[in-house]
Amino acid sequence: RPSTQVVFCSTIARLREDSLSSFHRNVAMAEHVALAVAEGHAGGLIFLSSIDVYGRPPREVPLTERSPIDPAGYYGLSKFVSERILQDRLAGRLPLAILRLPGVFSLDEDDSSVLGRLFNRLRRNEPVELTNDGRQRRSYLHVDDLHAIITAIQKARWSGLLNVSSTGTHSIREMTEQMRAHLGSTSPIDGVGGGDGDFDLQMDNSALRRELPDVALKSLDDRLRAWG
Numbered sequence: 001r002p003s004t005q006v007v008f009c010s011t012i013a014r015l016r017e018d019s020l021s022s023f024h025r026n027v028a029m030a031e032h033v034a035l036a037v038a039e040g041h042a043g044g045l046i047f048l049s050s051i052d053v054y055g056r057p058p059r060e061v062p063l064t065e066r067s068p069i070d071p072a073g074y075y076g077l078s079k080f081v082s083e084r085i086l087q088d089r090l091a092g093r094l095p096l097a098i099l100r101l102p103g104v105f106s107l108d109e110d111d112s113s114v115l116g117r118l119f120n121r122l123r124r125n126e127p128v129e130l131t132n133d134g135r136q137r138r139s140y141l142h143v144d145d146l147h148a149i150i151t152a153i154q155k156a157r158w159s160g161l162l163n164v165s166s167t168g169t170h171s172i173r174e175m176t177e178q179m180r181a182h183l184g185s186t187s188p189i190d191g192v193g194g195g196d197g198d199f200d201l202q203m204d205n206s207a208l209r210r211e212l213p214d215v216a217l218k219s220l221d222d223r224l225r226a227w228g
Contacts, residue, residue, distance in 0.1 A: 005044040005154050008033050008086075014052060014075035023074035023081075030082035034089035044095035044157055046150055049083055051100050051139075051163065052076030057199030061137075062169065064204045065100075065161050083161075095157045099164050102139045102203060104146060107227045115140055115167075115220075118176050122185040132198040133191030134173030139165035139203040145217050152212045165203040166217040175220055182224040 010029055012022040030047075037045050054063050055070035071077040083098050090096050105113035109120060121128050145166040152158075167175065176189060205217070218226070 002041060002043045004040070004042045005046070006033070006037055006042055007046045007048070007150060009048045011048075011079075012075075014050075014073060018073045018075045020074055023078045026075070026078035027081050027085070030085045034086050038089060038093065042094060044097075044154065045086065045090060046097045046099065046153055047083065047086055049098050049100045050076060050079045051102050051201065051203065053080040053083070053100060056197075056201070058201065061200045062202040062204040063163055065163055065207055091159075095153075095159045097153045097158055098161045099146075099149065100162070101146070102141055102165050102201065104141050104143055106143045107223060113140075114138075114172070115175065115179075118172075119179050119183075122176070122180050122183050122187045125186045128176060128180075128187050128189045129192050130173055130176060130189065131192055131195035133193075134176060134189075135171050135191075136198055137169055137171045137200040137202050138167075139169060139201065140167040140175075140220075141165050142167075142218065142220075142223055145215075148215050148217075149208070149212060152215045156212075158211065160211065162208050162211060163203045163205065164208055165205060167220045169202040170220075178220060179224065182221075 012026055051063060053069050053071050053076050054067050055072045055076065059068045059070050069080055071080055086096060103113050105111060105115040107116065107119050118128060141164055149164055180187060180189065
């Protein structure tokens with residue numbers, strides 16, 4: 001109905017499966033959702049895409065909405081193809097917002113994100129190992145900031161494409177040390193080699209601040225203080 005606003009977050013995530021089969025299933029979801037939303041005359045759709053569309057590693061950092069598209073795996077490719085399907089089928093017919101997200105985290109005990117797992121090991125004073133010594137600089141997004149952005153988009157009936165993050169451009173080691181200091185943790189932090197993630201994946205939030213100026217994103221330090 002015209003009063004219905006759809007938030008499309010269903011996906012087969014990269015860490016679960018990054019195959020040709022999962023690509024086809026992710027694209028099929030976009031096709032089916034586009035058809036259902038168009039036939040049902042919904043009032044808007046927000047699609048949660050991924051910064052994986054820019055590649056791992058991306059061709060440039062920090063990432064803007066104009067950065068080159070260069071997905072390295074089937075997951076990133078499926079997100080970009082899904083964006084195009086939704087744009088082709090729905091743009092101009094209803095408000096369509098596409099959000100390209102980094103890793104989404106919370107500080108809950110059952111959080112399985114990178115930062116969530118690190119935080120909970122630190123909270124329990126367990127040893128922490130950082131791949132590539134944690135020197136890679138990453139952007140992350142707190143789940144409450146994602147909720148605030150979605151709410152603002154729905155209220156404004158905003159359409160467009162945005163990169164979205166809330167932690168700034170710190171290295172994983174810097175964020176780990178920040179969480180350790182806040183907790184007063186005694187966890188030893190060791191750097192280990194190996195892994196294929198020794199690259200930066202940072203986002204430029206200029207467009208987000210310009211398009212949704214009333215959304216007050218909170219830094220990792222803000223989240224730690226709120227946690228207690």
